Amino acid sequence: MSNGNLPEQIVFRIRRFSPGRDKEPVWKEYRVAYEAGMTVLDGLWRIKESIDPTLAWRASCRMGVCGSCGMLINGSAMLGCNTQISELASSVVSVAPLPNFPIVRDLVPDLQLLFDDHAALSPYIIRADSAEQENPTGEYYQTSKEMETYLQFTYCIKCACCMAACPTCATDALYSGPMALTQAHRYNTDTRDDGFEVRKQVLAGEAGPWRCHFAGECSRVCPKGVDPAKAIQFMKRQLVADALGLRKKRPLAPLLKKPEGIQRRPGIAEAPEPTVG
Ligand code: FES
Missing domain, CATH: 1.10.1060.10 (Alpha-helical ferredoxin)
Known part of the structure; x- marks a missing residue:
């Protein structure tokens, strides 16, 4: 889908499943208004906030750092927060939990x-x-x-x-x-x-x-x-x-002792105490 051809609405097809309640997964469709720069994770938030608050997924940083939002997007394992809808080859976005793991609920795999x-x-x-x-x-x-x-x-x-x-x-x-x-x-x-x-x-x-x-x-x-x-x-x-006994043992990185008499530059604060033990 090129940037110039984006529809006003995106259709999300989402695989829903709640073990213990549902017999098997079902696909549900949601229509979301598209905005420039929208990621798949943004779309999921729209659905949760204004269409179906029961939809579950895992995310935290929203910037491709924490690794929480892995999901199967249009058949490929990707980060929801890192995937622009404009870069997908379709105006229909299918989202399922990552395969090869048990499902906790909806898009949340048990890792x-x-x-x-x-x-x-x-x-x-x-x-x-x-x-x-x-x-x-x-x-x-x-x-x-x-x-x-x-x-x-x-x-x-x-x-x-x-x-x-x-x-x-x-x-x-x-x-x-x-x-x-x-x-x-x-x-x-x-x-x-x-x-x-x-x-x-x-x-x-x-x-x-x-x-x-x-x-x-x-x-x-x-x-x-x-x-x-x-x-x-x-x-x-x-x-x-x-x-075969051919593995080369490399030398271990040596320990460099902190030189004596090193002072911090004036104006540079000492590191704060650790917040966890
Ligand atoms: S929310 Fe952290 S990597 Fe996507």
Whole structure:
């Protein structure tokens, strides 16, 4: 749909379902007045505020950052807040919950499986010097070039669009899926991290990257430009090299001690106390 051909009204076809009350999902239609710049999430708000207050979805930031509003829009996993109606190829907008997850209600998927798979892969820096991490005396030094090897994978906002688009996730409950695997690769690649052996316990098993058929849909739909398919292929290579005893152990990022006598510039306030423990 080009910007010049936008109708005055947009038809939203929304898949409604309340487990425990409804026997099966039904599609309902809602007509919403179109305004320039309107996103799919804006349209859902219009429906909730002036047509049907029972419609349920999940959203928070409205700016493509929190990852809450992943949904199936015209058959593709997207963020509702990040999708301009003018950029869709139709004046009928169909919206359904992300597939491959149980439905809490209407457009709200239950993402517990995603977070469980993520947690199982220890998505944080693992090093033996835990005392330093508890009470830091300096910083782990990493070059910009080293950071660039994993930087794009840090942009993941855990929206689950990749999991919803993945044909393996659709048929294989054991598979960790592109989100969790990409985050495992992100930490395995980080020169400050020494946790490959810990994550390998999951990665080399039946939940790991070998279940990936390399459809590439995860990378196509990612709203943040992350390339999970690439991370998974790198991970396969790393696991093969490890199994053959060919994996190169890279040096761990060294600890740089804070130089003595460093003072803040006048006028720069001290950092506030943490608000959470
Ligand atoms: S509401 Fe936060 S990403 Fe859409």
